[in-house]
Amino acid sequence: MLLSRLAVVSQEVAATSARTRKTALLAELFRDAEAADVPIVIPYLAGRLPQGRIGVGWKTLGTPVPPAAEPTLTVREVDARLTELGAVSGPGSQAERARLVGALMGAATEPEQRFLLALLSGELRQGALDALAAEGLAQATGAPPADVRRAVMLAGSLQTVAERLLADGPQALAEFRLTVGRPVWPMLAQSAPSVAEAVDRLGSCVVEEKLDGIRVQVHRDGDTVRVHTRTLDDITDRLPEITRAARELAGDRFILDGEVLALDGDGRPRPFQETAGRVSSRVDVTTAAEAVPVSPVFFDVLAVDGRDLLDLPFADRHAELARLVPEPMRVRRLLVPDPADEAARAAAERFGADTLARGHEGVVLKSLDAPYSAGRRGASWLKVKPVHTLDLVVLAAEWGSGRRTGKLSNLHLGALRPDGSFAMLGKTFKGLTDVMLAWQTERLRELAVGPAGSPGESGPVVTVRPELVVEIAYDGLQRSTRYPAGVALRFARVVRYREDKTPDQADTVETVLAAHPGVAP
Numbered sequence: 001m002l003l004s005r006l007a008v009v010s011q012e013v014a015a016t017s018a019r020t021r022k023t024a025l026l027a028e029l030f031r032d033a034e035a036a037d038v039p040i041v042i043p044y045l046a047g048r049l050p051q052g053r054i055g056v057g058w059k060t061l062g063t064p065v066p067p068a069a070e071p072t073l074t075v076r077e078v079d080a081r082l083t084e085l086g087a088v089s090g091p092g093s094q095a096e097r098a099r100l101v102g103a104l105m106g107a108a109t110e111p112e113q114r115f116l117l118a119l120l121s122g123e124l125r126q127g128a129l130d131a132l133a134a135e136g137l138a139q140a141t142g143a144p145p146a147d148v149r150r151a152v153m154l155a156g157s158l159q160t161v162a163e164r165l166l167a168d169g170p171q172a173l174a175e176f177r178l179t180v181g182r183p184v185w186p187m188l189a190q191s192a193p194s195v196a197e198a199v200d201r202l203g204s205c206v207v208e209e210k211l212d213g214i215r216v217q218v219h220r221d222g223d224t225v226r227v228h229t230r231t232l233d234d235i236t237d238r239l240p241e242i243t244r245a246a247r248e249l250a251g252d253r254f255i256l257d258g259e260v261l262a263l264d265g266d267g268r269p270r271p272f273q274e275t276a277g278r279v280s281s282r283v284d285v286t287t288a289a290e291a292v293p294v295s296p297v298f299f300d301v302l303a304v305d306g307r308d309l310l311d312l313p314f315a316d317r318h319a320e321l322a323r324l325v326p327e328p329m330r331v332r333r334l335l336v337p338d339p340a341d342e343a344a345r346a347a348a349e350r351f352g353a354d355t356l357a358r359g360h361e362g363v364v365l366k367s368l369d370a371p372y373s374a375g376r377r378g379a380s381w382l383k384v385k386p387v388h389t390l391d392l393v394v395l396a397a398e399w400g401s402g403r404r405t406g407k408l409s410n411l412h413l414g415a416l417r418p419d420g421s422f423a424m425l426g427k428t429f430k431g432l433t434d435v436m437l438a439w440q441t442e443r444l445r446e447l448a449v450g451p452a453g454s455p456g457e458s459g460p461v462v463t464v465r466p467e468l469v470v471e472i473a474y475d476g477l478q479r480s481t482r483y484p485a486g487v488a489l490r491f492a493r494v495v496r497y498r499e500d501k502t503p504d505q506a507d508t509v510e511t512v513l514a515a516h517p518g519v520a521p
Contacts, residue, residue: 001037003078003108004071005029006044007115010124013045019132026136035167039159040079042133047124050079054086056120060098062460065105067113078104078116118401121460130158131376137162143170151176153374156183156232178308180221180253183228184374187257187300189364189381195352198365198382199339205365206314207348208299208333210383212272212361212476213261214279216296220246221253235279240289242296251304251324258298258331268359271519272490273479299331302372314380315368336365352384359518361385361476387473388515390415390489390507391498393422394468397444398460400429400437408441408462413472413492415485416508422466423485423509430493431473440497443468466503471495477512477519485509486521 009029013022026045033041043050081104088096101120105113118124134152138145143165151161154176164172178184192198199205215230216239225243227236236243242260262270262278269275274292277283301321303309309317321330334351336344352363362385370380392413400409410429414422432440447464473495480488513519 001033001041001075002071003073003075003112003115005032006041006075007111010045010115011111022132023135023139026133027139030137030140030162030166033166035163037075038162038166040075042130042159042162044075044119044124045133046130047119047122049082049119051082051086054082054120055088055093056085056097056101060094060101061117061120063098063102065102065113067105067110068107069109071109071112073107073112114401114405121401124401133158133162137165141165141170143173147173149376153185153376154178154182156185178255178303178310180255180303181219181224181226183217183219183226183232183234184255184302185232186215186217186230187373187381188377189383190377190379192365192382192384195349195363195365195384196345198384199336199345199348202365202367202380202382203339204368205336205339206318206333206368207336207351208331208364208366209355209358209360210362210364210385211259211261211297211331212269213259213275213294213297216242216258216260217302218242218246218256218258218296218298219254220249220251223247229279238279238281238285238288239294240285241293245296245329249324253306254304254324255302256298256321256325257300257302258296260294260296262292262294271479272476273519276478296329297331298325298329299333300372301325302374310372310374312371313369314366314371317372337368356386385475388476389471389473389495390512391469391501391505392425392472393466393503393506394440394444394447394464394470395422395424395466396461396463397440398427399462404429404437406441407437408444409437411440411470411494412461413470413489414466414506415512416504416506418508418510420504422503422506424483425485425487425512426483426489426492428472428489428492428494430491432494436494436497440468469498469501469503469506471498477516479519479521485513487513487516487519 009025012025016022040050081100085097085100105116108116134148135145138148148161151173152158155161161176192201217228219226225236225246226234227239227242228234239260262275264270275294278288278292278294298321301309301317301324304320304324309320334348336348338344355363362383365382367380392415394411395414396412397408398410400407410427412424412427414424417423444462444464447467449463449465472492474489475491477487478490479486482488
């Protein structure tokens with residue numbers, strides 16, 4: 001497949017907000033693709049490189065190259081060139097990367113250059129995510145969408161399923177089964193504003209603690225134990241205590257879903273960054289395990305003793321979990337059998353408040369009748385957690401790409417220091433509507449320090465005078481060596497601009513740190 005075909009579809013997908021149109025565009029693309037193209041096309045559509053990071057930054061990408069007159073690049077040729085780029089290291093590597101990037105861009109037409117620039121810079125945000133791609137595959141091949149989604153969940157890889165589906169047709173989907181040792185995409189929860197509303201939506205349900213740890217899927221087959229993250233990365237060697245805990249359980253063949261987290265001496269969660277540090281490849285495992293031991297807490301079971309439990313109601317799966325896992329290793333929970341029972345509803349509210357008081361993130365309410373919908377953010381699991389907001393000052397913004405080409409998008413956010421300067425706490429492009437994008441682009445260009453330019457003229461970042469206040473919602477803080485205050489916002493998104501506030505009325509660094517005493521450096 002020519003890269004030009006993919007670039008056109010990417011632009012068209014970015015330009016439409018209609019899910020049905022996006023799906024139709026992807027289906028048409030997949031009909032034209034060869035099976036061998038799919039492991040490249042799907043990550044590219046989602047703005048990912050199959051190679052991961054390849055050491056190319058804006059400094060390398062910022063040199064304009066005359067485009068090719070006609071499209072000749074194929075997606076497989078581009079993939080091979082990027083693999084070559086990623087392998088460059090040692091003395092002279094920067095110059096060699098620049099040469100390879102220049103050669104690639106020189107072989108690309110102008111639309112292909114725009115696509116590659118967005119892909120390599122991490123700015124390709126067009127809404128062509130895996131769920132849409134799965135629907136597009138189903139439409140392209142005539143396979144039932146539910147069967148495609150299930151196969152993707154069981155395979156743990158959309159690319160693997162797509163390649164087999166395009167090569168052999170819908171009958172290939174039957175080959176994908178739940179297998180101990182092969183991770184599957186975890187079931188996710190939607191959000192609800194309150195415990196009461198979640199109970200109203202679910203009916204008979206259970207309220208469980210929402211732990212601020214690392215989601216893990218633990219597979220045991222005899223003495224072999226593997227531990228995977230929610231992104232299916234294998235982190236077994238980094239969490240030896242989880243392997244030991246799994247081997248102590250009564251069963252010898254199972255798949256468990258849960259979290260690992262670090263606890264202090266009082267049983268309260270330590271800062272998330274400490275737990276996250278345990279899975280870093282840059283730390284010594286033995287030293288890290290002694291300094292920050294982690295504990296597993298399980299809340300679901302997908303398979304046990306050779307039985308696939310995915311389609312069982314949650315109540316039945318939990319009965320199997322309770323048989324397999326002792327109570328200290330299971331998540332705390334409260335049953336709400338009758339949503340009309342006011343006493344039970346009040347107890348659920350108290351459970352949520354107590355969970356927050358114990359230092360956890362919130363609660364998750366789960367329907368007792370729900371199967372395990374792996375890989376989906378289903379309506380039968382609802383998470384409820386407090387939302388923090390801050391009034392911060394925009395320090396800079398980055399030029400967008402794809403649907404946001406020509407717009408100042410990614411905001412650099414700062415909190416007020418005692419001396420009147422600002423400490424950057426993070427970035428976000430989330431929550432911005434088209435109207436907000438247009439308004440902030442015009443306003444920030446007025447506030448630009450020097451010419452605002454465009455990505456091709458003055459680089460991707462436009463520094464602005466710190467005069468614009470924006471209300472930001474975020475889920476919490478984490479420690480960070482990247483930012484001057486030693487902390488960074490987690491999952492920040494724009495709520496609204498506060499033109500009624502001046503920068504000296506923004507939240508201070510001290511206010512931010514005081515609201516999260518366990519995270520302060």
